Amino acid sequence: MADKAQIQEAIKTQGEVVRKLKAEKASKEQIDEEVAKLLELKVQLGGDEGRHQFTLKTAKGTRDYNPKQMAIREKVFNTIISCFKRHGAENIDTPVFELKETLTGKYGEDSKYDLTVSFKPTVLDPTPSQVPFARYLAMNKVTNIKRYHIAKVYRRDNPAMTRGRYREFYQCDFDIAGQYDPMIPDAECLKIVHEILSELELGDFRIKVNDRRILDGMFAVCGVPDDKFRTICSTVDKLDKMSWEDVRSEMVKEKGLSEEAADQIGQYVSLQGGMDLAERLLQDAKMSQSKQACAGLTDMKQLFSYLQLFQVTDKVVFDLSLARGLDYYTGVIYEAILTQTGPVPVAAAQNGAGEKAEEGVSVGSVAGGGRYDGLVGMFDPKGRKVPCVGVSIGIERVFSIMEQKAEASAEKVRTTETQVMVASAQKNLLEERLRLTAELWNAGIKAEVMYKKNPKLLSQLQHCEDSGIPLVAILGEQELKDGVVKLRTVHSREEIDVSRAKLVEEIKRRTSDV
């Protein structure tokens, strides 16, 4: 323990740090952090001056969710989970941490899938959620399943905290595993993205689709050396944030690609279309030379024919510039982006340009995924493969957008589902109020009662206004004598007497749409 003089010295130094940052107009996050250090020192000094100035806060990179935020989250979860269930998905849960051996892919022999490339192999870092899923399938010898998994995940401390990246956040995944006829489960994943984004009403969106095999074939026919596929692919991946000129320059100057190859890639990655584009490229003199590309293009045609049956082609675009980062994708890949130019969600802006967001979806995107047929085999001792295709919903981004929408809207977000408030206008009716409330609870009615012996009627009504409770069941001496309850509609202020025996039924009837 440092002595008092030392601490006072440290406080002085730290005070200067804070003043300097303020003068430099550093980020709020940075200043807060240094102020916190200062206050901590003051606390060490003891006495009132330090202790009472200490600001209560959550741990770095974490936050609380208040009832309004939770109500919005619940609505989002309900929409998404309903969709998964509508598609017959089961729910599984895997632990938040995995063994290092699982993360580093030491089980398998296929060094092609070096999972450490994509993330640090530390137990608490968020792993692409396909990894625990693949481990689960191999470990339990599951050969086919349609499942979803929504869970909080954690990341270790990150020096880049100034960008507001959270250490605690949700991942939301849907995957279909199993040996099936081509592109049917793939099409269902896109249908699911279409349903979820439509139902969430986030604004207009587009789902870009491509195929790892088309990309690889394209690189081959454009003259990219085999050992440069991956690095060139990651440069192409930046096309949604960088101009073609900058991407081309990175390919040529930083990655040493020939100008001709870069220009040929440039021609292809500018292409967008649907089934027609797949057909055209199958006839393309260069593309058609690649067996891989042809396989991908044939599947792309098939995919679009299923998407037509699912009536989702209005939002789906075959886009040759889409090149999702993760190494384990083997076939179709996709990414959904919001096309509406609304306010940029704070969380997204804070993620910083050029960086992938947590859930495996890039900035600007709200969902992404693809086919990964090799991952399970990596965990299986005998290398048995289980083909998989899946999608991650960028649920944290969805939360931010929904919160902003709620903020901007005049409509109030209800944080409870209470249907009726049991109230009284007169004194000494607490027992009667409690008795009626219990009756309602026992009948499955969502009811509240004030925890006061003699609350004012006005404050009981005010609580209903504040929290959106639609009905009030008012008890008085006269009502008790008559065996009725005065049922008041908060909105219209209309009141009618309802017999006690009919009360439950009447409340259910009136709130059946809630």
Add this chain to the structure above:
Amino acid sequence: MADKAQIQEAIKTQGEVVRKLKAEKASKEQIDEEVAKLLELKVQLGGDEGRHQFTLKTAKGTRDYNPKQMAIREKVFNTIISCFKRHGAENIDTPVFELKETLTGKYGEDSKYDLTVSFKPTVLDPTPSQVPFARYLAMNKVTNIKRYHIAKVYRRDNPAMTRGRYREFYQCDFDIAGQYDPMIPDAECLKIVHEILSELELGDFRIKVNDRRILDGMFAVCGVPDDKFRTICSTVDKLDKMSWEDVRSEMVKEKGLSEEAADQIGQYVSLQGGMDLAERLLQDAKMSQSKQACAGLTDMKQLFSYLQLFQVTDKVVFDLSLARGLDYYTGVIYEAILTQTGPVPVAAAQNGAGEKAEEGVSVGSVAGGGRYDGLVGMFDPKGRKVPCVGVSIGIERVFSIMEQKAEASAEKVRTTETQVMVASAQKNLLEERLRLTAELWNAGIKAEVMYKKNPKLLSQLQHCEDSGIPLVAILGEQELKDGVVKLRTVHSREEIDVSRAKLVEEIKRRTSDV
């Protein structure tokens, strides 16, 4: 990196450790752990012999949940959350880790609440969930709220892993904060426990109630020195697992209490009753000397009068031997136990006797809580108090019991909610199946379709049998021509033709109770 010879040497040593443990019949857990180390060494050596013997597993202290377990969890969550919502509760979420300052109670000046007594002040250890809640209230200056919070929490590695304690588990809490008339929110907490345990159908249960003030008063009048209250209280707390003789012996021999004091305590803690007992003790010559005890007893009478109105006195017992551990309880305390002598849930048995389970409920108990009026004030810079009362549901125990019940029952647990399977008996109808499936999805029907071009009807029906799908919509050339669908009830094998236009309505009608 060690060289090959070193690793081979280490393998030899480790092999001996494993053989020794097996010879000693050590616990499976212990042996597995050492075997894992052995295999890991073999993997380091490289080559097939090590790699292929490596057992895939989850990290120590964690586990996967399969779809059946998740379906049971979802049912439990739904029951519990519905109850909370029926009582008008809001939902909040606080981070899984808190600052050390929060956990160690450094913010406040009242050294009475040393939170480090109850748990280690490390960020990842599970904290009594009241602590983040109190921090949230103080930080956001919330003076009244009724909230629930269900979340996974984590504990650091524990050397006592052989008892099967998990590092990852759920906590489930309900709390009412605010300045209210005495015992009304307290009674509601007990009503909630009663509702939840009744609805979960875990078997018969009892809710023991006591009051910290009655305990303290009792200790005082029995002649326990002030500085021994806490330690004697923790001995009394063992009465549900130890005989009175053993408890008495611990008080006298280990804790140095006089025999007279111990015997007087013994007389009181054997008492159980209801409102009558509270009335009797208010007249008790000794008890009535303690102001604290009288305050507690008066409130206990009041509590029972509300419990009568709520019709839950059948399960609630005023039990003077109940002495919950946590230091921050200030008033009423309670604990619900299952009284049925069924099979002991594995998780509970593994927790070992004499130890508190994770959720703050003791072994054998499924819910517990009490009033803690001082905790929020500890976090408030001005010491403003926000009285709180709450309950934790021992949700992990509930899961184990429900899983065991499902295991023992003949009834199959459904893991999906699919209402209808879209099938065909003939070939080349994939497109028609997909089209109809999309129609059903778009109408909100939960539907599945096989991802095969030409699946056998039998395998489609078999899937329905296996996963409990009640209906099959069968398409054939004839049905398509006639604009109908053959709707088959899986259970009865009965089939009828339904016009395509009426199909959605008919499926909804038939599955409205699902």
